[in-house]
Amino acid sequence: MSTPVLDHDHTGHADCCAARAGTTSAFAGSLATDVRTPDARDLVAASRSEPAGRPIRAATVDLLVLGSIATGNPAQPTAEAMGIRNGKIVAIGSRTDLDGLTGEQTQVVDGGDGVVIPGLIEPHMHLWSTGLFLGWEDCSHDANPTFDDVVATMKAAVVKAKPGEWVCGQLFDPSRYPGEPDLTVDILDQFSADVPVAVANASMHFLYVNSAAFKAAGITAETPDPPSGTFYRVDGRLTGVVGEANGILAIARAMPQKPPEDFANALREIMTTAAERGVTSMREASTGNIMGVNEVGFLHQVNGAAMLPTRITTAQSSLIPNATWAKAGITPGFGDDMVRAVGWKVIGDGSTQGRSAYLREAYLGRMGEYGAMNFSLDEFKASIGEGHAAGWQVMVHANGDAAIDLILTAYEGVLAGATPHDQRHRIEHSTISHPEQYRRMAASGISPSFLIAHVYWWGRVLRDNILGPMRVNGLHPVKTALSFGLRQSLHSDYNVSPIHPLRSASIAALRTTQDGGDVLGPDLRVSAEQALRAVTTDAAWQTHQDDCGSLEVGKRADYGIASANPWTTEPEAWPDITFSETRLGGVVAWQKG
Ligand SMILES: [Zn+2]
Structure with a gap:
């Protein structure tokens, strides 16, 4: 049996992921009716309250989780017991390894027939x-x-x-x-x-x-x-x-506005759907388009009324100047462990199945139709540069190979001579792409997040009508990205496709289409372990949450109770794995009704 690893509240995560505006989750407060609050900092302060205090004895844990545990940590893939203190994992190992860590105040929970797995990360949704x-x-x-x-x-x-x-x-x-x-x-x-x-x-x-x-x-x-x-x-x-x-x-903007209460309910409903699929953290990939900068404060308000079903990191829309975000108090790292501002979103080109993604070669059977970029190279340099200089993690939407060429040139222009620090800039979707583009990403410290759902839901339509077999067999080359040493993630782009990280991982491992089960580019299939990393530890890294994604000492106790262990189940079965409960920092976030 493995040796237990004990830790005394060391978080151990990198500086770039450290909290800047407090680390306590918001459990109390009420939803104010006026959402047009000028400064989001006030909302975070108002929504935050300390959890019920009690003395913490170094030798005991708040929560002891017993049962079958799949950790997602290759150094210790399974465990029988996990001890949690102040929302963090402080010990994990066999039952006997954790003997002596329980006290009068320790709550003991049993996973029953389920398998405790790390909370899944959805790295790009709307x-x-x-x-x-x-x-x-x-x-x-x-x-x-x-x-x-x-x-x-x-x-x-x-x-x-x-x-x-x-x-x-x-x-x-x-x-x-x-x-x-x-x-x-x-x-x-x-x-x-x-x-x-x-x-x-x-x-x-x-x-x-x-x-x-x-x-x-x-x-x-x-x-x-x-x-x-x-x-x-x-x-x-x-x-x-x-x-x-x-x-x-x-x-x-001309449509009747949804009342804030309706929006609050809608956001909760979406996050609950994600929690049902084992998700404990999501990246909102274009924040500010509906309510402007108030969207960040609104998320804090909703979380303050009652803890959200998942954690959220936001990517601020670059259609709003950084100065406007900063004036509202929203700067990189602003927020708490439930809602944190991290990214800067730039939209490069359009949609692949909508024929507006910008391609090197024309769309199938449409001479002269290449799709288009949303801005010029200089404009992209300006907006990427604006996000980079402010310290945001830049995320650029680029579906087509010509779009990726241009966005990489813009990134390289911005990053040339810049002091490297760990911003982890990204390219979103990376749908039609080539090995040399991943070489360029690796050289610039940029990583891809793949909208792998294209393969499953649109694979046949893209192959037969829009792109042809050559390009479609190379769609979302996760394996190529890995071969250049890149960490990468898989996303749903919800509501482009349903939030379902285990299905995304399954698509990367199998590359089959929904209608007919054709395999697109069989040589690009990745191993089960590589596919699961892209929705756990690597997705956590890519959303600047290094203390999420696996169950190990020092990390947050974010986990789900699953019907099966994906690491020991065939990828074909992953989409059918169900969840009965998710927890954030050991606190129940969602339970099956
Ligand atoms: Zn998107």
Whole structure:
């Protein structure tokens, strides 16, 4: 049996991951009705209260977890007992190893038939835009097998709409229908002359609207495109298709605002869904697009009302100047262990299945169509440089290989001559990419996070209609990134795909498609251990949470009770592993009802 490792409250994590604005989780407080608070620092202070104090005896633990434990730590893969004090693991080993660590105040919990595993990390998802979409009509391919079904869904919703209401849909995915049809203004106007209608593309890079929605937003055929956004036109006439964040926001700002209570409930609902899949920490990958800088303070308020079901680190949107974030008190590391500001988000290009990702070679069968970048090289250097100089971890969305070329050039320009410090800049999605790009990432200390869901959900459509087999077999080359010594992670980009880290890991290990089980690029499959690292320890590293991702002394006691041990189960079975409970720092965050 392994030797127990004992520790006396050493956290042991790197300086870059150290707390800057306090480390106590917020358990108390109430949700204020006014969310337009000017300074997020006040909200954190108000929401924080010390946990019920009691003397801590060095020899005893607060919580003793017994049962089958899969640690995620290759040096000690399994254990029978884990001792937790002040939210941290202080001992882990066999039952006898931990003898003598319990006192009168120690709570003993038994994992029962389940397996205690490290809390899973979702390193790139969208809380705010998905919160906005919650309650919108389901226009997904699963719910609407044909394009006519999508039109019928929206038509039925318009019929039920009350005067003054908007009718909105989400998850519409033209790539799943023959001919990749758009929901044009002409189609939507047929059944809704007065009711504003808006439908979000599943990729979140496009919105489809009718004339009433354009009118409500004050947009005409003469309105210029916003920076990096597009109101698509044919012969000078609006088509109804709106592209990229600034275009979509021009419409969204005209929609009736969701009351803060509804947003709070929506955020909790999304985080609960994640907890059900064993997730204990997520990266919100574009913070500020809906409520501006107030989004960070709002998350603290919601957590203050009752502990959130998962920890959240935020990536501040670079569409808002850093000076505005700083003025609101939001600087790198601001927050607490539940909600912390860490990243700086830049959106490089568009969506692969939406044909707006920027490619070296044209889209299949579309001569001259390469997709596009949202900004010029100099503009990218400026916005990456702004985030880097401020000390943020920069995350740049880049799907296409030409986009990755340009973003790497921008990064290299910014980082040339800069004093290296451990910011761990990232490239997001890295969908169509090549070995030499990973060599460049390794040389600049940049790491990729893969939207591996493309392989499973869109693999066949991308291969047959959009990219062709050559490019699709090389989609998301996790193994190539590993061969250059890079640490990397796997993400859902929720709600682009469901939050489900064990499915993401399974896709990386198997590379099969959803419809038909074809294997895309079998030589790029990674081992079970490599795939699981990308949703545990490496994802923790990539979200600047070095004290998460595995169960070992000094780390936070973030864990889930799973129906099976993924490290000893075939990857085919990982998506079916269920959870009965998750804990953050030893405190119950979610329990199966
Ligand atoms: Zn994203």
